[in-house]
Amino acid sequence: GENVEQHPSTLSVQEGDSAVIKCTYSDSASNYFPWYKQELGKRPQLIIDIRSNVGEKKDQRIAVTLNKTAKHFSLHITETQPEDSAVYFCAARLAGGTSYGKLTFGQGTILTVHP
Amino acid sequence: DTGVSQDPRHKITKRGQNVTFRCDPISEHNRLYWYRQTLGQGPEFLTYFQNEAQLEKSRLLSDRFSAERPKGSFSTLEIQRTEQGDSAMYLCASSFGAGGDQPQHFGDGTRLSIL
Numbered sequence: 702g703e704n705v706e707q708h709p710s711t712l713s714v715q716e717g718d719s720a721v722i723k724c725t726y727s728d729s730a731s732n733y734f735p736w737y738k739q740e741l742g743k744r745p746q747l748i749i750d751i752r753s754n755v756g757e758k759k760d761q762r763i764a765v766t767l768n769k770t771a772k773h774f775s776l777h778i779t780e781t782q783p784e785d786s787a788v789y790f791c792a793a794r795l796a797g798g799t800s801y802g803k804l805t806f807g808q809g810t811i812l813t814v815h816p
Numbered sequence: 817d818t819g820v821s822q823d824p825r826h827k828i829t830k831r832g833q834n835v836t837f838r839c840d841p842i843s844e845h846n847r848l849y850w851y852r853q854t855l856g857q858g859p860e861f862l863t864y865f866q867n868e869a870q871l872e873k874s875r876l877l878s879d880r881f882s883a884e885r886p887k888g889s890f891s892t893l894e895i896q897r898t899e900q901g902d903s904a905m906y907l908c909a910s911s912f913g914a915g916g917d918q919p920q921h922f923g924d925g926t927r928l929s930i931l
Contacts, residue, residue: 735919744922745859745907790858801872802847802911804920806858
């Protein structure tokens with residue numbers, strides 16, 4: 702099955718700095734990669750996703766890049782704000798077969814943005 | 817609120833008791849997923865429904881776990897003879913479409929604590 706590794710486990714930045722979180726996946730057949738933000742006691746919220754036919758996607762201060770050859774993808778947050786503080790999860794979805802769209806998640810990154 | 821709804825938000829029970837959780841997906845979402853999340857970890861896939869059919873179950877889902885989606889709308893997850901190791905957050909997610917790469921939207925989850 703698919704395996705997703707996420708680094709770093711914790712990330713501390715000053716307000717206004719950029720933050721980068723990296724994930725690697727094991728199965729080259731994976732074709733969909735979402736990122737979720739989870740605040741304490743709340744639901745995971747989809748913040749951006751990318752499909753394997755695209756190398757980069759941006760949405761305001763958030764961007765995701767995908768390197769299919771190396772099997773890794775990254776989340777980039779620019780001009781960080783204290784409200785960006787949360788746990789961020791990457792995930793991968795295995796295409797075809799009997800996967801039916803289930804997501805395999807990374808272990809999470811605790812991002813802290815200091816004012 | 818037209819998001820995914822889960823009930824109850826918290827459940828405390830004694831070891832050996834049975835518990836049942838409910839998930840109401842976003843209206844017209846045909847795909848429904850259950851995940852389990854323990855402290856400090858990403859969600860782990862449990863089971864998947866397409867309309868009323870349960871098409872995939874994880875090996876994490878022991879014989880004590882059963883899930884239903886009788887009319888293709890809401891779903892229930894039952895745990896019989898609960899054990900300490902069942903303590904976790906149980907998350908439900910839904911999506912729409914024929915393929916598996918449509919965004920999954922999560923509910924707030926049910927936090928289960930076994931005494």
